[in-house]
Amino acid sequence: MRHKPDILKLAKEWLTPVFDAATHDAVQDMMASEPKELEESFYKNIEFGTGGIRGVMGIGNNRINKYTLAKSTQGVSNYLQQSFPNQTLKAVIAYDCRHNSNSLAKVVADVFSANGIQVYLFSGLRPTPELSFAVKKLNCQCGIVLTASHNPPEYNGYKVYWEDGGQIVPPEDRNIIDAIEKLDYSQIKFEANEDLIQYINAEIDEAFVASSIANASFDTTKEAKENLEIVFTSLHGTSITVIPDTLAQAGYSKVHIVLEQAIPDGDFPTVQSPNPEEPEALAMALALADITKADIVVGTDPDCDRLGVAVRNNEGQMILLNGNQTMILMTAFLLEEWKKAGKIDGRQFVGSTIVSTPMITKLATAYAVECKMGLTGFKWIAKMIKDFPELEFIGGGEESFGYMVGDAVRDKDAVAATLLICEIAAQAKERGSTVYKELLKLYVTHGFYKEHLISITKKGIEGLAEIHHMMVSLRENPMKKINGQRVTMVEDFQTSKVKNVLTGKEKSIYFPKADVLIYYTEDGSKICARPSGTEPxxxxxxxxxxxxxxxxxxxxxxxxxxxxxxxxITDMQLN
Structure with a gap:
């Protein structure tokens, strides 16, 4: 098979002395016998998405490896020096349980230190929200976490956080990308200054746990806590290092841990996917719940920013809640607690995203609190806190099983969220209610909203083209009716326009541009199409x-x- 000239040219760059012998051998093997893999590995530079860089590990500029991450770190270093002149620069680095995360984290630390930047490197794996917390706690300008969240075992990733503890947003994201793209691999400084690398652990752990308890505890009685039966699984990830300790210190003594999934393991051997959004991932936890007669099940993804929750329905059966439902329960609880404390005075807000349930807006309105909406990804909710310092942030969430309680952590945080959902469950049980019954009450009060996600995987170069074609078709041939209901409005975040289909009138959307399209129908249905920024x-x-x-x-x-x-689903041919 003949390769495209540009693919061969890019591959041959990795045969220069800049790269080590093992890399040379791998590239030559691909050139000789793996043409498809060669093309996939080199056809583009790996890109920043909604959560930073995420991709398959391997050799090549479209893969996660020590060279692509070192190049990214060199670009971040250059941009830090440009952005914070005459300051002592500091960065904190964390990593999860994935293969190569610890060695890749050391490469990142080496490059930062080679550029004269003080580095705080966690001595072992830690949750992503603890990294966000540590950025502010240690007064760093930057944080990096090595994680691919809930992706399959062959993936890893690299998320960049800025001085506020939130992920990078405009203009930093674009400026950092520009700084990286200007670089040649030969410009990377690999020679570490070990004097600038400090290992951190217990002191930050203790502060993080204390902060989580302070933010997510709400006067639940000692008896209520001791009476709640909890099943917890870390799905082989990082949360095992923090959540059991947090629950114990908060007073929850009946915590049953799924021991088979408690050992961190990048192969995730007991699940097909370590994603708490998928029911199969919590199967072992649900089985343990039946044995222990648990009231609630909580499972977190490998980097501990998302949580899946299961509770008992009115028939006593364990059912899984979706991300919108947990978000509604948590937000309603927080709003009620703030109201009881007399802390709502019109200067508070909750945050969510354009693909999450519209019920969150109805809920906020009922409490006279503003609901700010952002694009997909918690970096936009964190940006709201930075953009509106005159307002107090109560909490925020999105449909993809993430929630943030207060602003101590500026990213979705399964540690505080786990404690919060246990507070809700404990208080409900003490009143003779359940989490499930509390959710139904909210539906009666604010309207019954139900959501469903269709996720279609299209891998590789061809898959990317297919996804692009699907979005083009939805834009150029917009649907007039969906399920027999007239489409009344279309929001296009790529063109920054919203169109009233019935009148033909258009107006602008004041959001950053994004490849997102939303249809609204006359019966109040909402259908959003969006290519993932981190997965194919x-x-x-x-x-x-x-x-x-x-x-x-x-x-x-x-x-x-x-x-x-x-x-x-049938009408839109999504099945």
């Missing part, structure tokens, strides 16, 4: 709603919404 997927977010008059009508009403979702 296109996602369709479907939201439908109806009034729920009484709790007793929940099952019948849910069946109607389920049918509506199925009809939308």
């Amino acid at each position: 997927k296109i996602k369709f977010y479907i939201s439908v709603n109806v009034t729920l008059d009484i709790v007793d009508n929940f099952i019948k009403t849910e069946a109607l919404l389920n049918d509506k979702i199925k009809n939308i």
Whole structure:
């Protein structure tokens, strides 16, 4: 097979003396016998998405390896020196359980130190939210975490945090990308200054746990805490280092840990995918819940920023909540606690994203609190805190199983969120209620909103082209009706325009540009199409709603919404 000239040219650059002998051998092997892998590895530079860099580990400029991460770190170093002149520069680095994370973290530390930057490197794996916390705690200008979140074992990633503890946003993200793209691999400074690398552990751990307890505890009685039966699984990830200790110090003594999944392991041997969004990932935890008669199950993804929750329904069966449901429960609880404390005075807000449930806005309005919406990704919620310093941030979440309690951590945080959902469960149980019953009450009060996610995977170069074609088609041939309902409005975040389909009038959307398209129909349904920024997927977010008059009508009403979702999927040919 003949290679495209540009692919061969890029590959041959990796045969120069800048790269080590093992890299030379791997590239030559691909050139000789793996043409498809060669093309996938070199056809583009690995890119920053909504969560930084994330990709398959391997050799090449489209792979995660010590050279691509070192180049990124050199670019970040150059931009730090430009952005903070005449300051002592400091960066903190954490990593998760994935293969090569510890060695890649040391490469990142070496490059920072070679550029004269003080480095704080966690001595072992740690949760991503602890990295966000540490950036502010240690007064760093930058933080890096090596993680691929819930992706398959062959992935790793590199997320960049700025001095506020949040992930990079405009203009930093674009400026950092520009700084990286200007570099040649020969310009990377690899020679570490070990005097500038300081290992950190217990002191930051203790401060992080104390902060989590302070932010997510709400006067739950000692008896209520001791009476709550919890099952917890870390899914072979980093949360095992922090969450059991946090729950214990907060007063929760009946915590049953899924021991088979408690050992950090980048192969994730007991699950097909370490993603708490997927029911299979919590199967072992649910089985343990049946044995222990647990009230609640919590499972976190490998880097401990997302959490999956299961609770008992009215028949006593364990059911999984989706990310929108946990977000609604947590936000409603926080709003009620702030209201009882007399802390709501019109200068507070909650945050969410454009693909999450519209119910969050209804909830905020009921408490006279503003709800700010951002693009997909918690970096936009963290940016809200920075952009509106005159307002107090209560909490925020998104549909993808992430939540942030207060602003001590500026990213989705499964540590504080785990404690918060346990507070909700403990207080409900003490009142003779359940988390499930509390959710149904919210549906009666604010409207019954039900969401469904369709995620279509399209891998490789061809897959990227397919996803692009799907978005082009949705824009150039917009649907007039969906499930028999007229489309009333279309929001296009790529063109920054919202169009009233019935009148033809357009107005501007004041959001950063993004490849997101949202259809609204006359019955209040909402369908959002969005290519993932971190995975080879296109996602369709479907939201439908109806009034729920009484709790007793929940099952019948849910069946109607389920049918509506199925009809939308069929009509849009998403099945």
